[in-house]
Amino acid sequence: MKSVWFYIYNIIALPLLKIGLYFLSLFDKKIRTGIKGRMRLFENLILNLTDLDRSKKLIWIHSSSLGEFEQAKPIIEQIKRNIDINIL
Known part of the structure; x- marks a missing residue:
């Protein structure tokens, strides 16, 4: 059985952290740039992998x-x- 902390972390803490970061990105360019970069991370990785010999x-x-x-x-x-x- 998974512990209570697992559910607290995944259901409460992570969503609140994500909402908080998006809110802070309205005021901080560095956070906004970091979020945008992470959104395209896997797209860029897939493109680079398909181009390899x-x-x-x-x-x-x-x-x-x-x-x-x-x-x-x-x-x-x-x-x-x-x-x-x-x-x-």
């Missing part, structure tokens, strides 16, 4: 912050030089 190996590089992305840039550039690899 399936005969090549795929390397998926994930960075959770801008700092991590900046540190990964030299590695990405080195991998891009190899024409037999797709980078996502």
Whole structure:
């Protein structure tokens, strides 16, 4: 049996959080931009995946912050030089 906290979180907390973020996005451009970016996230991912050459190996590089992305840039550039690899 699922605990009461599971239902409180999924039925009350998450919807309230979503409503709160949409309300705050009316006043904060950064929140509004973040919401718009997340709405198109999976559409862009699907488009990028369909354009890949399936005969090549795929390397998926994930960075959770801008700092991590900046540190990964030299590695990405080195991998891009190899024409037999797709980078996502």
